[in-house]
Amino acid sequence: xxxxxxAPTVSTLADLFGAAYQIEIDxxxxxxxxxxxxxxxxxxxMVDVFRDxxxxxxxxxxEIRRQAGAxxxxxxxxxxxxxxKGESPEEVDLAAAHYMMTPWHALQMALAGEKRAVAFxxxxxxxxxxxxxxxxxxxFVEEETEHVNLVHRLLRKYPAPPESWRQDLDPPISQE
Amino acid sequence: MEExxxxxxxxxxxxxxxxxxxxxxxxxxxxxxxxxxxxxxRAFAQLAVPAEQIAVISGIGCSSRIxxxxxxxxxxxxxxxxxxxxxxxxxxxxxxxxxxASGDGDGYSIGGNHFLHACRRNIDMTYVVMDNRVYGxxxxxxxxxxxxxxxxxxxxxxxxxxxxHPLVNALASGANFIARCFAGEPNETAAILVEAIRxxxxxxxxxxxxxxxxxxxxxxxxxxxxxxxxxxxxxxAKAARRIMTDDGFNIGxxxxxxxxxxxxxxxPQSLDPSVxxxxxxx
Numbered sequence: 001x002x003x004x005x006x007a008p009t010v011s012t013l014a015d016l017f018g019a020a021y022q023i024e025i026d027x028x029x030x031x032x033x034x035x036x037x038x039x040x041x042x043x044x045x046m047v048d049v050f051r052d053x054x055x056x057x058x059x060x061x062x063e064i065r066r067q068a069g070a071x072x073x074x075x076x077x078x079x080x081x082x083x084x085k086g087e088s089p090e091e092v093d094l095a096a097a098h099y100m101m102t103p104w105h106a107l108q109m110a111l112a113g114e115k116r117a118v119a120f121x122x123x124x125x126x127x128x129x130x131x132x133x134x135x136x137x138x139x140f141v142e143e144e145t146e147h148v149n150l151v152h153r154l155l156r157k158y159p160a161p162p163e164s165w166r167q168d169l170d171p172p173i174s175q176e
Numbered sequence: 177m178e179e180x181x182x183x184x185x186x187x188x189x190x191x192x193x194x195x196x197x198x199x200x201x202x203x204x205x206x207x208x209x210x211x212x213x214x215x216x217x218r219a220f221a222q223l224a225v226p227a228e229q230i231a232v233i234s235g236i237g238c239s240s241r242i243x244x245x246x247x248x249x250x251x252x253x254x255x256x257x258x259x260x261x262x263x264x265x266x267x268x269x270x271x272x273x274x275x276x277a278s279g280d281g282d283g284y285s286i287g288g289n290h291f292l293h294a295c296r297r298n299i300d301m302t303y304v305v306m307d308n309r310v311y312g313x314x315x316x317x318x319x320x321x322x323x324x325x326x327x328x329x330x331x332x333x334x335x336x337x338x339x340x341h342p343l344v345n346a347l348a349s350g351a352n353f354i355a356r357c358f359a360g361e362p363n364e365t366a367a368i369l370v371e372a373i374r375x376x377x378x379x380x381x382x383x384x385x386x387x388x389x390x391x392x393x394x395x396x397x398x399x400x401x402x403x404x405x406x407x408x409x410x411x412x413a414k415a416a417r418r419i420m421t422d423d424g425f426n427i428g429x430x431x432x433x434x435x436x437x438x439x440x441x442x443x444p445q446s447l448d449p450s451v452x453x454x455x456x457x458x
Contacts, residue, residue: 006363029193033210034205036200036201037200037201037203037205037210038205039200040200040201040202041204041205078191082192082218082363082366083363084363084364084367085361085363085364086361086363087362087363094206094210094211095206095208095211095360095386095388095395095398096206097205097206098205098206098388099204099205101205172204172315172389172390173315173316
């Protein structure tokens with residue numbers, strides 16, 4: 001029921017909450033990894049940005065847990081496991097990281113992830129047979145769309161860096 | 177739910193994070209080895225083998241740092257000698273799951289001879305080589321798998337040498353399982369690692385793992401890799417033809433052999449240090 005290859009099959013409300021929770025937890029882990037990378041590579045501004053993004057996704061995960069009520073989302077998410085192909089929608093691309101990246105780059109990563117989440121839930125809302133699933137998926141679409149809008153608002157605060165953003169005055173160079 | 181990585185109830189206790197140590201990796205941001213680490217921990221979680229029953233053995237290089245980032249037993253060994261260490265460990269402790277991590281320099285140059293004979297011996301372990309076709313840790317020298325025209329300050333105009341073909345050599349030397357993965361696909365890589373670890377004998381998994389610092393051109397690998405169009409074969413002749421004629425970006429399990437693994441009958445010896453010291457008495 002998902003057009004994303006390797007995505008979990010979402011047939012019930014429990015499946016949906018499990019998938020939604022897993023998406024947020026995956027995002028938290030990914031942003032935390034990136035924050036650690038930036039810490040090791042002495043880019044403190046980006047440490048804060050990625051920690052903030054991880055915190056925001058963690059809050060969203062907790063909201064999903066509350067919304068799920070009696071459904072044990074943690075168990076559902078564990079049952080679902082990881083995406084079998086590709087990665088879950090909000091797992092931002094680790095390969096896009098750079099030790100001199102800026103908040104604009106992080107927000108571009110986040111924007112792409114939120115858009116993938118919108119597409120994921122939209123597809124469920126359009127194809128699910130269970131009306132409860134349709135309704136809840138539509139709510140998730142609204143929430144993820146709000147996240148997209150939020151990232152767009154943040155991007156006004158952090159405009160694109162100049163072309164020279166990756167210029168390193170003391171770069172790693174090949175041995176001569 | 178057939179699309180999912182099925183985790184039976186008995187395996188639910190294992191999470192990838194259970195296999196991560198507290199150490200933060202020092203790889204360059206964007207390095208493919210981060211994805212390989214994720215694939216390792218996801219594979220271990222799927223196998224549901226307790227961390228203390230796994231040994232991750234490595235040599236020297238960026239990729240060889242990986243044991244420290246797992247929560248398993250590990251040995252960050254001597255350059256090129258990871259397979260020798262791992263072979264000794266596996267024959268004395270066949271109960272352990274032994275996974276060996278290496279890079280293209282450590283594995284195919286300094287440790288090249290060990291690679292051939294580890295394939296030949298067919299001891300039941302999994303050898304993972306993170307191939308970025310460059311010596312990254314020592315600042316970008318050409319490795320055995322570097323393309324002949326890779327132009328660097330240390331090899332102007334390229335080395336002009338034909339690259340080593342690890343999969344062909346693994347097959348010719350007797351490896352019992354051969355696969356190629358792409359680091360940027362950690363879930364697919366984890367699934368192949370699970371199969372490699374489960375397969376009896378010496379399993380060889382080459383992971384294309386881009387070096388974003390000295391080989392930024394490798395960022396394009398994500399657009400070049402593609403799934404192997406046919407299923408794995410157990411026929412070495414078919415596998416040889418496939419491996420020798422593919423484009424180097426064919427991802428998947430390419431060969432599943434049926435050779436019996438080598439496991440010598442091991443007689444446990446006394447671990448009393450005084451007994452061991454007698455051997456070295458002058």
